[in-house]
Amino acid sequence: MAHLRLGVGALAVAWVAAIGGGADAQAKKDPKDELAARWSAAAKRLSQRHAELAKKLVAKKMHELAWEEWLHAAELDPSNVEAERALGRTFDKSKSAWVAAAAAKPKKNEGTPSELKIRAKECADERLAASAKLIDEIEMLARWAESQGLKEPAKDLWRRILRDYDSRHEPALLATGSQFIDGRWVMPDDVARHAEGKKRIDDSAEGDAVSEASELDKKLEWKLVKRRSAHFLLEGMHSDDEMKELVRCCEAAHAQVCEALRLDAGAVSARIHGVFMAEAHHFDVFIDRAVDLRENDRARYKSLGGYASSAKLLIANYQGENSWADVKDISVHMTAHLLLDQTLKTKPAPAWLREGLAFWCTERLLVSAFTECQRNKTGASDERGLPDVRDWPKEVREAAVHGTAPPLRAVMLSDLGSLTPPAMMKAWSLVDYLLTDQREKFTAFLGALKSGKEQEEALKEAFGGPGIEEVDALWVASVKAKS
Numbered sequence: 001m002a003h004l005r006l007g008v009g010a011l012a013v014a015w016v017a018a019i020g021g022g023a024d025a026q027a028k029k030d031p032k033d034e035l036a037a038r039w040s041a042a043a044k045r046l047s048q049r050h051a052e053l054a055k056k057l058v059a060k061k062m063h064e065l066a067w068e069e070w071l072h073a074a075e076l077d078p079s080n081v082e083a084e085r086a087l088g089r090t091f092d093k094s095k096s097a098w099v100a101a102a103a104a105k106p107k108k109n110e111g112t113p114s115e116l117k118i119r120a121k122e123c124a125d126e127r128l129a130a131s132a133k134l135i136d137e138i139e140m141l142a143r144w145a146e147s148q149g150l151k152e153p154a155k156d157l158w159r160r161i162l163r164d165y166d167s168r169h170e171p172a173l174l175a176t177g178s179q180f181i182d183g184r185w186v187m188p189d190d191v192a193r194h195a196e197g198k199k200r201i202d203d204s205a206e207g208d209a210v211s212e213a214s215e216l217d218k219k220l221e222w223k224l225v226k227r228r229s230a231h232f233l234l235e236g237m238h239s240d241d242e243m244k245e246l247v248r249c250c251e252a253a254h255a256q257v258c259e260a261l262r263l264d265a266g267a268v269s270a271r272i273h274g275v276f277m278a279e280a281h282h283f284d285v286f287i288d289r290a291v292d293l294r295e296n297d298r299a300r301y302k303s304l305g306g307y308a309s310s311a312k313l314l315i316a317n318y319q320g321e322n323s324w325a326d327v328k329d330i331s332v333h334m335t336a337h338l339l340l341d342q343t344l345k346t347k348p349a350p351a352w353l354r355e356g357l358a359f360w361c362t363e364r365l366l367v368s369a370f371t372e373c374q375r376n377k378t379g380a381s382d383e384r385g386l387p388d389v390r391d392w393p394k395e396v397r398e399a400a401v402h403g404t405a406p407p408l409r410a411v412m413l414s415d416l417g418s419l420t421p422p423a424m425m426k427a428w429s430l431v432d433y434l435l436t437d438q439r440e441k442f443t444a445f446l447g448a449l450k451s452g453k454e455q456e457e458a459l460k461e462a463f464g465g466p467g468i469e470e471v472d473a474l475w476v477a478s479v480k481a482k483s
């Protein structure tokens with residue numbers, strides 16, 4: 001043993017001598033190791049700052065807010081005993097780790113509603129002041145890492161600033177590849193997704209011109225511009241180029257929904273009929289002459305501005321005051337509705353799924369979400385309740401981080417009329433989460449719905465046990481992680 005040790009020591013000395021630098025060579029560390037050492041020291045300081053803030057919040061009896069700070073403190077430095085204890089954890093020697101007690105959760109904030117309101121504001125100010133210092137420290141390290149050519153680790157530090165302290169921090173947005181487009185920052189993933197959607201529409205078939213008069217032409221005694229593609233027959237009062245663009249939008253939406261719902265071509269082989277009128281009075285003539293309705297339903301249909309019929313595989317609307325972007329949005333939104341209805345034939349799709357899927361398609365393909373079915377209205381208007389779709393990723397992320405998103409149970413069980421804008425955005429995000437992170441489970445969920453199961457039962461079956469609340473927690477974790 002002694003001999004071996006001596007041998008290794010002798011070898012080490014020889015190696016240092018051989019590279020010739022002696023003490024200098026030992027001091028010159030690999031920048032990666034240096035960064036790890038600097039981060040480890042910084043994390044301890046950051047952890048301490050979070051702990052200090054937590055104590056201030058505890059003194060204000062804002063225990064729930066303090067809890068979040070203790071969580072940050074423990075995440076940054078698992079050896080921060082004060083934080084671990086505040087989180088109700090105990091040190092398990094056999095695992096050499098702090099373990100949470102089963103029911104560890106914060107005490108409720110203490111005070112009357114008006115006291116809580118005042119203190120919440122004070123705490124937000126405390127947090128903001130603390131964040132500025134925390135950001136400075138991380139930013140300094142990120143810039144040092146960049147100066148050493150450590151681009152990826154530097155990005156992780158910048159992302160930490162965006163995720164934990166300031167989602168609008170411009171140097172961090174720039175460093176992580178966000179782009180400033182039309183007055184707003186767009187995250188790299190969103191930039192890529194939107195480029196893909198545009199390409200998908202550009203690459204879709206524009207259909208063939210149809211010159212012979214249709215049944216609709218005869219009923220209306222007009223000559224509509226027509227194009228026929230594999231899955232659509234569109235007739236309308238727009239130019240041939242515009243009708244080509246609508247066919248491309250519809251075909252792109254068709255392909256996207258078929259992929260999302262894993263539909264085989266045979267399941268949706270019937271052609272969808274689209275009628276795109278110019279003005280309200282044209283639409284009125286269409287309702288009067290070409291739609292089979294009871295007399296007292298006619299006025300209601302005329303007031304809708306447009307509608308889709310799953311039974312007739314029909315999309316009908318007019319442009320009126322709306323922009324051309326609205327018309328394209330409607331064509332994609334309604335295609336998504338008709339295909340989902342075709343799939344779930346047995347009963348109406350839950351509202352969150354129907355709207356969430358339609359918004360998922362328009363956001364991906366057109367970067368828009370103009371069509372709002374919930375108020376029996378389609379197209380743009382000043383009364384539109386939903387924020388610009390380009391802000392949805394940020395809105396949803398912030399709601400998830402601050403715990404202000406509506407509970408999944410409320411979203412899933414709401415009918416069309418009671419889906420508020422935050423619930424609509426969550427429905428959209430949930431569809432995206434299911435399609436990107438839980439592909440197999442989403443297919444199983446749809447299968448269970450198709451077989452007639454209620455949503456909660458279908459979700460449990462698809463996820464192999466976890467119910468709505470557990471799936472909600474999974475969604476929150478996934479959205480937070482995408483920062």
Ligand SMILES: [Zn+2]
Pocket residue numbers: 333337354355358371372373374
């Ligand atoms: Zn809709």
